[in-house]
Amino acid sequence: MRKQLGRPSGSCHHDQMNAKTTCAVVGGGPAGMVLGLLLARAGVEVTVLEKHADFLRDFRGDTVHPTTLRLIDELGLWPKFSALPHSRLERATVDVGAGRTITVVDFGRLRQPHPYIAMVPQWDLLNLLAEAGEAEPTFTLRMCTEATGLIREGGRVVGVRYQDPDGPGELRADLTVGCDGRGSVLRGLAGLQVREFPVSFDAWWFRLPRPADDSIYTLVPRIAPGKAMIVIPREGYLQIAMLIPKGTDAERRARGLDAFRADVLALLPEAATTIETITSLDDVKHLDVRLNRLRRWHTDGLLFIGDAAHAMSPAGGVGINVAIQDAVATARLLADPLRRGAVTERDLAAVRRRRVVPAALTQALQRQIDKRFLRPILDGDVTGPPPALVRAIERAPWLTFVPAYLVGVGVRPERAPEFAKRRPT
Secondary structure (H helix, E strand, O other): OOOOOOOOOOOOOOOOOEEEEEEEEEEOOOOHHHHHHHHHOOOOOOEOOOOOOOOOOOOOOOOOOHHHHHHHOOOOOOHHHHHOOOOOEEEEEEEEEOOOOEEEEEHOOOOOOOEEEEEHHHHHHHHHHHHHHHHOOHHHHHHHHEEEEEEEEEOOEEEEEEEEEEEEEEEEEEEEOOOOOOOOOHHHHHHHEEEEOOOOOOEEEEEEEEOOOOOOOOOOEEOOEEEEEEEEEOEEEEEEEEEEEOOOOOHHOOOOOHHHHHHEEEEEEEHHHHHOOOHHHHHHHHEEOOEEEEEOOEEOOOEOOOHOOOOOOHHHHOOHHEEEHHHHHHHHHHHHOOOOOOOOOHHHHHHHHHHHHHHHHHHHHHHHHHHHHHHHHHHHOOOOOOOOHHHHHHHHHHHHHHHHHHHHHHOOOOHHHHHHHHOOO
């Protein structure tokens, strides 16, 4: 029986880790932490390996969608979650000119217990999940522990090699689950084939001080000829993504700081008094946007879910929601085989069968958003929402339900398994 080791407080002091677990989860992001918590509540011995000392990494997605909010509620974590600093996004509007705006996404039309997107710093969400895991005797969270290799015996993956502050080590497991994101180390080591899809843009991430009145900020991009920007309110500051044409990071940096500031002010004139807080382009982080999917999500003893199985574009902000739903489905399908100590390749294939269609359809939607909306914006061909869309929404406001459902609920929403549900404490 285990307790959490390596609390997400920045400390990397560890007690001796057992050399064997039932399920090794590599990556302490949303998918990994949800999977670890759910499996522990099923009585499965699970160890989550997270390479960092804490969860405090900037420029992560902070959108917690209605189906994830429902999951948090079902897990009995709602009182603690609702106490976290957060803001609510209930609808998204766009400027259609002449001082008019229209609502294009209305989450209030969803039949969900929490019909909105909660903007919560991801580290707060991960700390909440870690705290919930600590209450489970079969849950171990191992911070400062980076997976560096796979252990194979007879053609089967039987665990991972890792590096922690005490040096290299090995953790053997009946099943290893790769939740280590779009840059997955394990995916490369496994040699599984990846299908790449074209993407027209990268993103520059930076932050600016948050003004007192931020009611104007939504997840709908601000656009101008050749420019697009998404402004996300966080506690005390604004997280901003400026979209740039794919592969132009070095070229745009060469234009210098003044050109960058001018581009920002063209889309965000409210930043005139704060833009000088960006004193160097080193303050601007480059995200190489990728859109890809594994053809096969598993090999014997090893499974991939979330971005490690299907890297999502930032378009729509749905990657976190899809990854968490992957984790819920994985826990439901594999808890019994893991308890029995008899996880087969057929069991692992069942996870892909359930989740590949939602992932593929979501990526197809993102590709269409890229092709029909974002690429034309960056090419300078589009400066506003399509007139036909504006007319359709004005005639039939109920159409705002469709993008709200696709973004807030998803193609195949997952509910918490009965073994993981708890009453609030």
